[in-house]
Amino acid sequence: MSEKTYLTTDFTLRSWFLTTDHKRIAILYFASLIFFFFIGGAAAAAIRIELATPQADLVSSDVYNRLFTMHGIIMVWFFLIPSIPNTLGNFIVPLMIGARDLAFPRLNLMSWYIFMLGGCTTLFAIFAGGVDTGWTFYTPFSTLYSNSYVIVAAAGVFIAGFSSILTGLNFIVTIHRLRAPGLTWYRLPLFLWSLYATSVILVLATPVLAITLLLMATERFFGVGIFDPRIGGDPLLFQHLFWFYSHPAVYIMILPGMGVINELISCFSRKEVFGYKFVAWCSLAIAAVGFLVWGHHMFVSGQSLIASLVFSFMSFIVAVPSAIKVFNWTATLHKGSIHFDAPMLYALAFIGLFTIGGLTGLFLACLAFDVHATDTYFVVAHFHYIMVGGMVTAYFGGLHYWWPKITGRLYSEYWARTAAILIFFGFNLTFFPQFILGAEGMPRRYHVYPPVFQVWNVLSSGGAAILAVAYLMPLFYLGYSAFFGKRAPANPWNAPGLEWQTSSPPPEFNFETQPVVTREPYQYNERFDAEPQNA
Amino acid sequence: MPESSAFAPQYASIRHRDYTAELGIWVFIATEVLLFGGLILAYFVYRHAFPPGFAAGSRHTEIVIGTANTAVLLTSSFLVAWAVEIFSPATAKIVTWLLIGAACLGLVFIVLKGIEYSKEYDEHLVPGIDFQLAGPKANGVQLFFVLYFVTTAIHALHMLIGICLLLTLAAICRKAPTTRHHTALHSAALYWHFVDVVWIFLFALIYLPGRSTS
Numbered sequence: 197m198s199e200k201t202y203l204t205t206d207f208t209l210r211s212w213f214l215t216t217d218h219k220r221i222a223i224l225y226f227a228s229l230i231f232f233f234f235i236g237g238a239a240a241a242a243i244r245i246e247l248a249t250p251q252a253d254l255v256s257s258d259v260y261n262r263l264f265t266m267h268g269i270i271m272v273w274f275f276l277i278p279s280i281p282n283t284l285g286n287f288i289v290p291l292m293i294g295a296r297d298l299a300f301p302r303l304n305l306m307s308w309y310i311f312m313l314g315g316c317t318t319l320f321a322i323f324a325g326g327v328d329t330g331w332t333f334y335t336p337f338s339t340l341y342s343n344s345y346v347i348v349a350a351a352g353v354f355i356a357g358f359s360s361i362l363t364g365l366n367f368i369v370t371i372h373r374l375r376a377p378g379l380t381w382y383r384l385p386l387f388l389w390s391l392y393a394t395s396v397i398l399v400l401a402t403p404v405l406a407i408t409l410l411l412m413a414t415e416r417f418f419g420v421g422i423f424d425p426r427i428g429g430d431p432l433l434f435q436h437l438f439w440f441y442s443h444p445a446v447y448i449m450i451l452p453g454m455g456v457i458n459e460l461i462s463c464f465s466r467k468e469v470f471g472y473k474f475v476a477w478c479s480l481a482i483a484a485v486g487f488l489v490w491g492h493h494m495f496v497s498g499q500s501l502i503a504s505l506v507f508s509f510m511s512f513i514v515a516v517p518s519a520i521k522v523f524n525w526t527a528t529l530h531k532g533s534i535h536f537d538a539p540m541l542y543a544l545a546f547i548g549l550f551t552i553g554g555l556t557g558l559f560l561a562c563l564a565f566d567v568h569a570t571d572t573y574f575v576v577a578h579f580h581y582i583m584v585g586g587m588v589t590a591y592f593g594g595l596h597y598w599w600p601k602i603t604g605r606l607y608s609e610y611w612a613r614t615a616a617i618l619i620f621f622g623f624n625l626t627f628f629p630q631f632i633l634g635a636e637g638m639p640r641r642y643h644v645y646p647p648v649f650q651v652w653n654v655l656s657s658g659g660a661a662i663l664a665v666a667y668l669m670p671l672f673y674l675g676y677s678a679f680f681g682k683r684a685p686a687n688p689w690n691a692p693g694l695e696w697q698t699s700s701p702p703p704e705f706n707f708e709t710q711p712v713v714t715r716e717p718y719q720y721n722e723r724f725d726a727e728p729q730n731a
Numbered sequence: 732m733p734e735s736s737a738f739a740p741q742y743a744s745i746r747h748r749d750y751t752a753e754l755g756i757w758v759f760i761a762t763e764v765l766l767f768g769g770l771i772l773a774y775f776v777y778r779h780a781f782p783p784g785f786a787a788g789s790r791h792t793e794i795v796i797g798t799a800n801t802a803v804l805l806t807s808s809f810l811v812a813w814a815v816e817i818f819s820p821a822t823a824k825i826v827t828w829l830l831i832g833a834a835c836l837g838l839v840f841i842v843l844k845g846i847e848y849s850k851e852y853d854e855h856l857v858p859g860i861d862f863q864l865a866g867p868k869a870n871g872v873q874l875f876f877v878l879y880f881v882t883t884a885i886h887a888l889h890m891l892i893g894i895c896l897l898l899t900l901a902a903i904c905r906k907a908p909t910t911r912h913h914t915a916l917h918s919a920a921l922y923w924h925f926v927d928v929v930w931i932f933l934f935a936l937i938y939l940p941g942r943s944t945s
Contacts, residue, residue, distance in 0.1 A: 290741070295741055296740045296741045297739070297740065297741040299741065299751050299755065301739065301741070361762050364758075365755060365758045365759060365762070368754075368758050369751055369754045369755045369758060372754055373747070373750060373751040374741060374751070399758055399761055399762045399765075400761065400762065400765050401765070402762070403762050403763070403765040403766035403768075403769065404765055404766070404768070404769040406766060407766055407769035407770055408769060410881070410885075411881065414859075414877070417859075418858065418859025419859055420858040420859040420862075420873070420877045421870075421873065421874070421877075422773070422874070422877055422878075427869075427870045427873060427874075428780070428781060428784075428870030428871065428873075428874055429777075430776065430777075430780070433773060437769055437772070440769075705740050
């Protein structure tokens with residue numbers, strides 16, 4: 197290849213660590229997130245090994261507390277929240293809108309450095325001895341009683357929050373101001389609508405987390421009582437402020453995944469997404485209503501019954517736009533020319549797993565049932581179906597779909613499909629038994645349990661072993677493909693999106709000439725009725 | 732392209748770049764609103780729970796310094812607005828002095844705030860370090876002062892960042908101001924006014940409760 201791509205313009209380390217190219221920053225994020233994913237995954241593996249037997253044979257209760265806290269903090273803030281936005285989003289957003297870069301490339305690089313600073317701070321807290329508060333840092337345990345590195349870990353999360361805010365800001369401004377000529381809002385691919393909604397949450401919710409953690413750390417460090425009931429503070433205020441961020445953060449952890457699924461379903465059904473405008477506005481509706489449901493994490497906290505009723509009602513409301521999306525995806529499949537390429541397998545897995553996660557979310561939104569299920573494995577299973585079954589599956593789907601664009605190489609379809617199917621079965625085997633455990637009353641966050649629960653726990657741990665292998669597989673076949681894979685054409689899937697109009701991998705500033713958009717997205721039927729070529 | 736050094740490749744024109752930057756600073760201000768919003772929410776929750784404590788805490792604050800600081804900050808905002816209004820390469824000298832004046836007023840604010848803090852320290856009103864107050868209102872007063880110190884410290888940190896921005900812009904304007912710096916100045920000014928507006932809210936919340944009924 198004589199043409200210079202973004203990967204071959206310069207090979208020095210300096211050109212990577214001081215780059216302002218959104219594609220290279222995406223790669224930096226990608227490498228960092230793999231690292232954090234496997235650290236968080238190692239903690240999960242230790243948890244599942246401990247829970248294979250009813251007794252405490254691997255770790256003590258204190259170490260167990262530190263393990264699930266580490267798993268939660270790393271996976272939420274250092275994998276799930278940045279996962280799709282900062283890797284795939286960073287790479288694809290400017291390409292999709294026909295821009296040469298994000299609006300603020302230096303800010304984009306700064307966000308990666310801030311992220312790494314936060315990540316290293318948190319890792320320091322973990323390796324210095326860990327944190328035992330759970331990822332939620334609930335007071336008064338975190339401020340008065342915990343003998344662990346609470347302030348350092350909270351500082352890491354606090355710092356990483358600024359990276360989220362900068363990324364959200366960059367996406368909002370980019371999508372508003374840098375769209376190619378002719379690319380109106382209703383011509384945007386739905387991935388961008390969902391990232392836009394995600395960015396609004398990042399910008400508006402993250403500062404509240406920052407201030408909450410700051411108040412918590414102040415209380416712990418100075419011994420003053422902001423949330424301490426002994427001197428008039430209100431521990432519930434911490435929970436309100438925390439969930440005011442952390443519930444919208446759940447939508448940060450699913451909306452980008454939904455966005456990816458639109459692209460995949462449409463490409464591998466060779467059809468435009470059914471009800472485009474509904475799906476687009478549903479993303480914003482989820483973001484908006486998502487700010488009004490945080491109290492459903494606090495049904496048993498002692499908040500007023502009226503508050504619980506309102507939050508319960510709003511939680512049912514927020515399910516409506518999510519359900520609309522699921523129905524529209526299935527309607528997109530209807531009479532489509534469906535191709536079971538690896539990204540499509542992930543997309544179909546997403547629809548199934550997200551539906552289970554979403555429906556069990558409605559169970560939990562019922563006040564009466566929630567009292568029974570609070571702090572049980574039912575909750576654990578529910579949010580893993582959304583976050584792992586939903587977001588991580590979508591992340592892998594999107595990664596495979598855009599892999600030829602990112603690396604300019606094709607991966608092994610056989611291995612990719614095998615991994616996708618293994619992930620699906622491993623995931624269900626891990627987490628479906630946890631619904632049963634939770635319904636039968638097994639509480640979360642204990643390292644021992646009555647022997648009657650062992651069958652389901654062994655199934656779950658067995659599933660986790662399959663899942664671990666399945667998650668390791670892409671590391672090998674994608675890693676091989678990145679260096680030795682067959683060269684990818686510019687548009688291996690025959691997709692109409694702007695990102696496929698430039699070469700694979702793209703040149704440094706994405707497009708040789710400024711693209712102009714004249715059509716709606718997803719026009720598979722008109723000019724692009726050819727089949728995908730990558731089988 | 733002769734203008735290629737004037738603006739980064741992702742923009743189509745200078746106007747496009749400025750227009751984009753302006754949206755950026757507004758989104759940033761949105762995130763800041765929520766940052767202070769969280770603190771002010773905590774303030775309202777506790778003021779609702781401890782009305783006499785908050786009134787008593789407020790009466791302990793130095794309203795003269797607080798009022799003087801409000802005047803200082805509003806004046807500095809006026810100077811910045813003036814600088815934005817008249818900015819052009821021809822008026823570089825006046826703009827430089829206006830910005831230096833605004834930054835100095837910002838420093839005056841910080842110094843006055845420091846004097847206020849030291850007075851509160853002398854009166855044993857700093858929770859966590861030296862807080863001595865007994866009686867039924869002690870809890871409310873302590874919560875008031877915790878929130879007072881956290882909020883004003885974060886506000887002062889924003890002030891320091893703003894002062895650095897204004898001084899940097901003053902240094903640039905002294906040397907070679909171009910139209911490019913108009914956007915930078917405009918953005919810094921928006922930030923400075925935002926910090927000012929936050930103070931207006933803080934002033935009312937910190938110094939005014941309980942003054943009419945002592």
